[in-house]
Amino acid sequence: MKFIDFMEKRMDPFIKLSLTDLAKTLAEEPDLIFDYSFYSTYRPYAQTVTASHYWSRLLDPRKKDGMKSDVYLRAYGNYHFTDYQPIQPFWKQLDGSDYPLFFKQVFSLIEDFRLERLIVKKRPGMSRAFSARHDLFQKRFRERFSYHFNRNEALDQLFCAIYLQFIERPIVLPHTLAAMKPAIREMAHQLASLSSTEESISLTKAFLNELPSTLSDMHETYFLMDPFGSAESKEIPFPGEKNALVQDRKIEIEQEPDADTSQEQLPTWHADQDQEGDSFLQFDLDEGAASDLMGEGERKAESGDQAFASLEGTSKKGEGNQFDELPPTQSAKPPSFLAPGGKGRAVSDPNRLAKAYYKKVEMLTPEMKDEYRRRAAETVPAQKALMRSIQKLIEHKQQAPRNDLHVGRLGKKLLRIVTDPNSPRLFYKKQAESQELDVVFSLLVDCSASMHDKMEETKNGITLFHESLRALHIPHAVIGFWEDALKADETHQPNYFFEVIPYETSLFPGQGASILQLQPEEDNRDGFAIRETVKKLVRRPEMNKLLLVFTDGEPSAFNYQEQGIVDTHEAVLEARKRGIEVIGVLLADTYTQDSERETLKNIYGRSSLVIPSAEEIPTVLTPLLRKLLAKYI
Secondary structure (H helix, E strand, O other): OOOOOOOOOOOOOHHHHHHHHHHHHHHHHOOOEEEEOOOEEEEEHHOEEEEEEEHHHOOOHHHHHHHHOOOOOOHHHHHEEEEOOHHHHHHHHHHHHOOOHHHHHHHHHHHHHHHHHHHHOOOOOHHHHHHHHHHHHHHHHHHHHHHHOOOHHHHHHHHHHHHHHHOOOOOOOOOOHHHHHHHHHHHHHHHHHOOEEEEEHHHHHHHOOOEEEEEEEEOOOOOOOOOOOOOOOOOOOOOOOOOOOOOOEEEEEOOOOOOOOOOOOOOOHHHHHOOOOOOOOOOOOOOOOOOOOOOOOOOOOOOHHHHHHHHHHOOOOOOOOOOOOOOOOOOOOOOOOOOOOOOOOOHHHOOOOOOEEOOOOOOOOOHHHHHHHHHHOHHHHHHHHHHHHHHHHHHHHHHOOOOOOOOOOOOOOHHHHOOOOOOOEEEEOOOOOOOOOEEEEEEEEEEEEHHOOOOHHHHHHHHHHHHHHHHHHOOEEEEEEEEOOOOOOOOOOOEEEEEEOOOOOOOOOOOOHHHOOOOOEEEHHHHHHHHHHHHHHHHOOOOOEEEEEEEEOEEOOOOOOOHHHHHHHHHHHHHHHOEEEEEEEEEEOOOHHHHHHHHHHHHOOOEEEEOOOOOHHHHHHHHHHHHHHHHOO
């Protein structure tokens, strides 16, 4: 389970899913990857399209149109209409100019407007997203123009003015840049006649000659295209990526044989990265001098290293990484795996390495049995109330008139077709022969670490659940699930299922005490757990099948963050298509955020329930069971 992180960037996974489908459709590329990044880019060598984080921070309801405009430009524009062959030599030429960052962004902006005009011409329906993009960016660049003016950053001001001129919302330039106004107007005028990437390059070169050489380069980055058409041509470092050390000099480090290391520190700051405005929490070291410091041996990876998985970056293999005993790493883009039998739905990427393990119930101690009897005694009033309610519903249905119905067996009073043409009641039904409910329940209990303060109250609710269904002779199962975070890695993710009450023995007396063996464990991979439970549930002979999922927040496991919400939603939809009703129950507390409640609704739809606190589980569970069972009487 994911603990609360107030600084995390929350991205709606369902918006990401729809944008991913949109990008794949526009590019006609089923393997295309969509993600968020600092800049909106298309990277051909990585088959990746990114949308800017800028949109996700907006409160404007049109921000989704802004995200769509990024996808239109990258997955449709760059993918189909940008020629990357002349861009890389032009990039190298700009590196030798006085203002490389400024002109790279000017070219990226010119190419975007060329693509936008071409896209709207071919697909007029996309014009709405670009209109929203211009409106939102107009406000942004006017604010940024004032910001850069106060800081006396001339080229940043000029770039903001160029964008505003391109969308026909010009701004007055200060006297130091006023001489550039005719050149900006001419460049904006020529945008309509651009027909190729080479012409965008030519227009950028023409503007390059207009600037004086007395200014300083831009400080901010707004638009920046990835110039590389393939992985083989990728030689120039691209912002935001891990790069090799740019200097070849080495620092000789001498270490005393008996040096006292108890007071040593590990600095993460380097003199070559001393730039004003850098984050004081910066942990990456992209520049500096290479070191020949080597230890006496390599440190092998440990299972506890998973705690630092969020700090893991991409890097090349170094000379000191001789981990010969470790298994080979997986490729960045593994192939898809089909479900057993080679047919049907492909196993979702987040779960391709997950494996199910089933834990057995341990021997029950006398203390456990006594404790369970005490808990069961506390649920007797709620059980009796539920039993009375269900019995009344059964008696009412048996005593209610079974004639004059809209459906059933055709009766003898057919004259009503003439006398009552609107809604004739021509059918009847036989009396129910049995009071047994043809229903089976399965209860999945989240056993992640964040359940540590709710598990005891949850056991009270599970006790009520078990004893009530046992009294009604309804077979059921109670299963705890979790993922072992310490053993999960890139090659294997063990997921455990603890079936404390199986279907086969759920109606036997003395089975409930095993509920007390449920304990908070590690992470939770909800989508995988739901699919594993459904496999057993569909084999049950009962006609009506219900699955309840007790959880206290969003799914969270190894490589399962944002993907987990979408994957769990897909697992719920798959179960419902197979005739299984799935209900999500959120065990909330004072720290539960509104976003988590909204996520529960997104995953389970209308079949979701929020219990305000763990102490109220028994109180809320009784009417929930009554409502569910009333449908099958």
